Amino acid sequence: MMDVSVKPEGTPKFIRSRGLKFPYDVRVINSKRRTLLHKDAYELKESEAVLSQIKADDRVIELGAGMGYMSTLMAKRLKVAEIHAFEANPAMIPYIRSVHEANGVTGVTLHNALLGDTAGEVTFYVRGDFVASSMEDNLGDRHGGVIARETVPVRPVSEVFAKIKPTALVCDIEGAEQHLLPLMDLSGLRLVILELHPQVFGQAGTEAVFRLMSKAGLTYFPKASHGKVVTFKRGW
Template identity: 80%
Template sequence: MDAPRTTDPAATEAADSKPKFIRSRGLRFPYDTRIINRKRRALLHSDTYELKESEAVLSQIRPDDRVIELGAGMGYMSTLMARHLKVRDIHAFEANPAMIPYIRAVHAFNGVDTVRVHNALLGETAGEVTFYVRGDFVASSMADNLGDKHGGVIARETVPVRPVAEAFTEIRPTALVCDIEGAEQHLIPLMDLSMLRVAILELHPQVFGQDGTRRVFDAMAAAGLTYFPRASQGKVVTFRRGW
């Protein structure tokens, strides 16, 4: 007869306290239900989370690029670039202060130390804005008129705005990765795009319509960046300097 099993309370507590992860593309993401809801969990498990943007980034970003990422989200793209592409110089901007500890945790758990995380927005001039944190952290934004959607507003935070010209002069990026929920129509024309080799954007025409889309394309064309269809899918568009 087998000896009866004994339970070591200390061992049980240690096992229960171990962080749980969702794995995606070989990367590890702490399972925080405020950030990873059922839909995101399924997408992460199937390696289809931000699929179009991921494919563009993996095919177009180079290890020697200096990347500026606007809208860092849960740290997915910056971790993907650092781990899979070995990019050594990434500046990730995220407005939502509730996401910053999670992004840093994602980087730490994946051994990423080449990303500088900025809790700030870029704009024309320096200042501050009110940011509305929602129960679903990823759905937080500067909009205060969404009612109880996405878990409702659970906090109001003051977020600094940095002049975009200052940030570009300081970082001198060669690559831009941008997903900022429609603000790109105003921000892209303010940028000095002349230093970029490539730009990968998720457009939001449902927010700004045809006029906003045209403003983005016109700004890219004026800077010598051409729409690159082979690395574009739907609302994710890529612009390159030279083919």
């Protein structure tokens, strides 16, 4: 249930969802997100997959940290000790940190970066609705329009995976998975939870993701999959 707590003057209000606290910043929590948080339904399919499949001893890479919901859920509900959360949007980083602080989260390393083939930089377009920001600059006035242009570092995915040695990947990157997944060394992963975006890359892109996972020894796991959120496991 939602609790918009009225605190003494000078302290923030919070919305509670799944026992977690989220500072009530209207730039992040619009009316739709507020309703979903209220119903414990924010990122429902991904949350259920994560809660049923991630283990406390996993080393998790999360791509697309968003508002810090999933990293906080894993850290607090599942007691995952090592999470690396990557978020491209610089405007979201202070909010994610505030969520982690409000919930006493430890063990999460937050990275304001994208992963790619080689090191570099990209332009990121921050919109009035922070969560809708992206590398696309041609959305007109949708989502509050572009309010800032930021330069975001790109880190080589091969180096990141070699250093962290993840056992689980949680990924929601708005269609970029089609191009990023083939660059990854998936051999050390026991689990992938992925939100597909067929509206971006179509049937061919969806089929390519499934072929890639199968080639890496990761098999579609229907019990923890629902709609566009798909789970792949090794040796189940």
